[in-house]
Amino acid sequence: METTNIILCGLGGQGVLFMTRILAETAMHRGQKVVGAETHGMAQRGGSVISHLRLGEAEGSLIRSGTAHYLLALDEHEAYRYLPFLAKGGKLYVNVEPGMFPRPEVGAHIKSNKIVYRCVAATKIALDLGAPMSTNLALLGYFAGFDDGPFSGREIRQTVERVSPERFREMNLKVFDSSLETGERT
């Protein structure tokens, strides 16, 4: 059973759900089956937010520990919190100043599990462009820049363009493109 498992996490209000939606829509657009799980209600009030996204033949919406292929974290602490979801050789994209990750205690785990981690100061990119609420798009753009996900960076960009509300579209793309370049250069 071929399934791609993606965990997206962050804090309430950072836009984890929108980021999940972009990836889910991208998958559907290319004809893949999609199932996912979201956090609503009490947990959204500033709490830790996680969403699960599964592309392929899965029926259950939750991802089992040690089986996620990708982990996208909008917050450094949340990246650590959900690290056990990553499979051996999984890829971690995290919003943190490059060079500041991982904490020494975690280094051995990341190494022995062959986890590939990539860091970007997504909040700073968004702030510098005057869009403090767009950290999610900065991380997504960076992820797209590597072009090593289940879909190409171009496909993700097309979804951002298609599903962004009219009044945010231009800014969303600006933030996305800026960090996409950062990703490509890395």
Add this chain to the structure above:
Amino acid sequence: MMKKQILLGNEAIALGLLEGGCQILTSYPGTPSSEILPGAVKLIKSEGLNTYTEWSTNEKVALDNAFAAAIAGKRAACCMKQVGLNVAADSLMSAAYLGTVGALVIISCDDPGPHSSQTEQDSRLMARLAKVPVLDPSTAEEARLMAKFALDLSEEYKVPVVLRPAIRVCHARQDITWEKLHSNDTSASFEKDPTHWAATPRFRYLLHKELNKKLQEMSRRFDTLKQFNFHNLQEGKSYNLGIIAGGVPYAVVRDILAEEDRDDIAVLKIGTPYPFPERLAQEFVNACEKILVLEETDTVIEYFLRDRQKVLGRLSGHVPQEGELVPDVIYEIIDKTFKERGMEPLSDQMDRSAMELVGSLDLPVRRPTLCPGCPHRASFFSIKKAKPKAIFTSDIGCYTLGLNLGGVDTCLDMGAAITMASGFYHAFAQDGIEQPVVATIGDSTFYHSGTAGLLNAVYNGSRFVLVILDNEITAMTGMQPTPGLGVRADGSKGRQIALEQVVRGCGVDFVEVVDPYDIKAMTNVVKKAAQYVAEPEGGIAVIIARHPCVIAYRSEAIPEPKRITITEDCVECNLCIEKFECPALYRDEELGRTAVNPVLCTGCGVCIEVCPKGAIVEA
């Protein structure tokens, strides 16, 4: 024309209801059910349907309304969270006996975990108690199919049907393909038959008998309902172990066994746990030496299996009695059971070291907190300031988070802020003690269950301060309108019913409205109210703390945002961080004092009044 969309499980349920020709849809919001009605409203508008929708004032009201439509020959449904069904239980139990003419589907969304509820109760047991059929979907797509099927089943057997999706179905997302929807034009007609529709106990006995007959017939029907109840038994083969699973756990079991290529395991999926498909289950049990039962949240299937010697589940200690059966938990249960049965274990022998490592990292605990700029925070701060020694009874909503601020001592159920306040009053008054009590309740919760308790408290001479935290919306569940707002489920204008009017109507003489953003005014009015409560001629004092929710109405809530800064007068008393707990305020290690996070700060400026040193100022 076919449409393909990624839908939330609750939107898929709404789709299924409308595909099934649902004409009347009522609901009271509550996680994880809240998105069903808005999902339907969206489809009704885009597809030009004539379905009537309403946010009812509570779940019992929602069920009664839908029931009336169903006995007038319509297809009706009502949706709620599982504890909402407790509120509607009186209606459900009776409706089961009376039956329907058209269709009545009750959607009760469960919350194993729990993630956003007071209990982990299992709505399937409520359906069993009421003696109505219950459907238990495993995925969003199946929930959609079951919603339509439930309407058909209800109309066919003239019996209310419960659909029980759990949170992982409600808040799952899945790609769903659907076709154009059509309105159901069945017209209303009501044939008077008081011996039936207003049946007295003598007739109720006969109705009960009739219901039992229907249940037997449905159980037979479910034996062969292959769409929702199916297994992979091979003719003549016997199995060391069989798994019977329902709801979300079935989807997880299915994925695990598919990933592991384990076709040596017999699996029976049960989508209709009640009335139980007895024959189908017996056939399955006969082919297996032992049966592992995986279901959420309680034991239903497990109780219905007659051959007790074979069953492994909650009663045998194989499955935890509480908490959600997430994939990790199910994986471990299956693996352990395989080993116990001398079978080949699962391939992935789980490595717990990553979890232990994370546990040792001392990560910040992210407890849910009131939003920056939330008017409730200001209310709690003033209440605590004015009456620090009071007992604070509270209620269900965002403001339950006032417990972080020491402003919430109790939270029982909807409306209990008021009923418990009067209970506390009498308990202490009996001993001659004047124990101050300040109750807090949200606007929507007050409309839901506040008035009966308030009438009772006034009538029976209780004394306490009641603060209605009026943010003009049902915020916690995702911004549904209230009667106070006068906007209806479809966005049209409804009759606005002011809280002041309702409170005075309950016999309360002290009613004051205040803006909680004004800490001084709010503190003074709480003191004044407490004085009134203590006067010989006093009674219950009601304060309506009215300020719009910052999430629902940002620009109305904070028309002129202030740029907040903290001066060197800050002495790091941490009062603003600990007692006011605004997420936008934090201790800046470099500066060595409190600082403002400009991304989170809404500029409400309430903190300016909170700082005892006057160190929080407008820049």
